[in-house]
Amino acid sequence: MISAVAVATLALVLAGCGGSGSEPAAAKDDVLKVGVSPVPHGEILKFVKDKLAPAAGLELDIVEFTDYVQPNVQLQEGQLGANYFQHRPYLADFLKSKGGKEMTFVQAVHLEPLGLYSKKVKSVGELADGATVAVPNDATNLGRGLKLLEDNGVIKLKPGVGTAATERDVAENPKNLQFKPLEAAQLPRSLEDVDAAVINGNYALEAELKPASDALVLEKAADNPYANGLVVLKGQEGDPRVKKLAELLAGPEVKKFIEDTYQGSVISATS
Incomplete structure (x- = not known):
C-alpha cells in the first residue's frame, strides 16, 4: 500500500513533468x-x-x-x-x-x-468619349482614385471633396467617362472588360503589372x-x-x- 507521503511526492513529480510539457505552449504564445x-x-x-x-x-x-x-x-x-x-x-x-x-x-x-492601367489605350489622352473606367468600390480608395484622375486632368471634382469624393462629386467630365466600382481585388481582372481601371498597387503587383512602367498615370509619393x-x-x-x-x-x-x-x-x- 502506497503511503500518503509517497502519493504526495508522486503528485509533485507528475506536476513537474506536466509543467515541463506545457512550456512549448507558453512559448507558442x-x-x-x-x-x-x-x-x-x-x-x-x-x-x-x-x-x-x-x-x-x-x-x-x-x-x-x-x-x-x-x-x-x-x-x-x-x-x-x-x-x-x-x-x-x-x-x-x-x-x-x-x-x-x-x-x-x-x-x-x-x-x-495607385495607378490607372489599360489594355486598350496607351495614354490617358486616348480614352474615348464614354469610355468605361473601373474604380475601387471602398470609400477611401474610390476617392483616392478619382483624385488621381483629377490630378491628371481627366475629370474635375467639386471643390473641397478631396479624397472623400464619390462619382456624385465629379463636377466636370469632358470625356463622359462611365465609372464602374468594383472590389479592389477584382480590378486587374476587369482590364479585359473595361477601357481602363484604377488599381491598388498591391493588386497590380499580384497581377504582374509593373506600376512604375505599366501605369498610364501613377500617384505621386510626396505628401501622400x-x-x-x-x-x-x-x-x-x-x-x-x-x-x-x-x-x-x-x-x-x-x-x-x-x-x-x-x-x-x-x-x-x-x-
Missing part, C-alpha cells in the same frame, strides 16, 4: 500572428521573418488575406496580434463604418502608388497620406513583440529590400 495582403506586405514581412526577426528574438506567424475586411475583423476578434495591409484613411473609414474594437496605426512602412503600415488593437502598442516588429519594419534593411525588390513600384515610407 510569444509568436506574433500578423495578417497581411500577399503582395507586397507578405513578401516584406517574410523578409523580416527570415532575415531580421531571429536575431531580434521575434517569432512571426504570417497569415495571408485576399480582401481588406477580414484582417481587421480577425484582429478585433483576437485571432491576430497585428495586421499589415492598410493605410490610415482606410482604417479610419473601417472603424467609422463597421465599428468594433478600436485599432491603432503603429508604424508606416511603404506606399503602393496613404502609406501602409502596422496596426494593432488599441492598448497593444506597448507589446514588446509589436515594438520589435515596428522597429524592424522601420529599419534600413527593410527600406533597402523595398527599393531593390520593387524598383519604384513600391516606395518606402521611412526616411
Whole structure:
C-alpha cells in the first residue's frame, strides 16, 4: 500500500513533468500572428521573418488575406496580434463604418502608388468619349482614385471633396467617362472588360503589372497620406513583440529590400 507521503511526492513529480510539457505552449504564445495582403506586405514581412526577426528574438506567424475586411475583423476578434495591409484613411473609414474594437496605426512602412492601367489605350489622352473606367468600390480608395484622375486632368471634382469624393462629386467630365466600382481585388481582372481601371498597387503587383512602367498615370509619393503600415488593437502598442516588429519594419534593411525588390513600384515610407 502506497503511503500518503509517497502519493504526495508522486503528485509533485507528475506536476513537474506536466509543467515541463506545457512550456512549448507558453512559448507558442510569444509568436506574433500578423495578417497581411500577399503582395507586397507578405513578401516584406517574410523578409523580416527570415532575415531580421531571429536575431531580434521575434517569432512571426504570417497569415495571408485576399480582401481588406477580414484582417481587421480577425484582429478585433483576437485571432491576430497585428495586421499589415492598410493605410490610415482606410482604417479610419473601417472603424467609422463597421465599428468594433478600436485599432491603432503603429508604424508606416511603404506606399503602393495607385495607378490607372489599360489594355486598350496607351495614354490617358486616348480614352474615348464614354469610355468605361473601373474604380475601387471602398470609400477611401474610390476617392483616392478619382483624385488621381483629377490630378491628371481627366475629370474635375467639386471643390473641397478631396479624397472623400464619390462619382456624385465629379463636377466636370469632358470625356463622359462611365465609372464602374468594383472590389479592389477584382480590378486587374476587369482590364479585359473595361477601357481602363484604377488599381491598388498591391493588386497590380499580384497581377504582374509593373506600376512604375505599366501605369498610364501613377500617384505621386510626396505628401501622400496613404502609406501602409502596422496596426494593432488599441492598448497593444506597448507589446514588446509589436515594438520589435515596428522597429524592424522601420529599419534600413527593410527600406533597402523595398527599393531593390520593387524598383519604384513600391516606395518606402521611412526616411
